[in-house]
Amino acid sequence: AQSVTQPDIHITVSEGASLELRCNYSYGATPYLFWYVQSPGQGLQLLLKYFSGDTLVQGIKGFEAEFKRSQSSFNLRKPSVHWSDAAEYFCAVGHSGTYKYIFGTGTRLKVLA
């Protein structure tokens, strides 16, 4: 069965430090992959997506993600975190044969001043 795993429930980083959020997926074909961010009390906003082509994808707010087929991973990175990046981050994969997504359980990011 297809699945998405975000192994880190909580991550704390200092402002200005680099960030990597992990996402692993289980999928039989080429996946459609997404990262979303949810600020407190808000809906989800798309950060970036991977459908095909270049495996390093640039997104909004200075985020990027790299698709690694050999590791079944799509990790999200940012070189220098800002306090406003504190939020919950969700990885999602397109579900074969339907329009459904499978979402990971999320990683909550805390940023220390």
Added chain:
Amino acid sequence: DVKVTQSSRYLVKRTGEKVFLECVQDMDHENMFWYRQDPGLGLRLIYFSYDVKMKEKGDIPEGYSVSREKKERFSLILESTSTNQTSMYLCASSLWIAGGYNEQFFGPGTRLTVL
């Protein structure tokens, strides 16, 4: 910009009451979705609709129904609420593209508390 609006941000209901959650999108998207979000469980799909009057069950449809009479509007109905339906409810929409997936645009969510 795509805008997805939800009828309420916060609702408090008593057990057994009927609840309508309404979602409206303004970009002529074919697909619309209802999720519930609970801590540690991520987002779970309740129902989705790919056209007017068309719907498919998601992963957790029990206790819910939906209605899509117009393309821009997708309603989630809780016929008789129970305390285990206390949750954040998120609506989303996406444009249909052949053979693939497109990003989903989310509303701000409705936090429902059932007492």
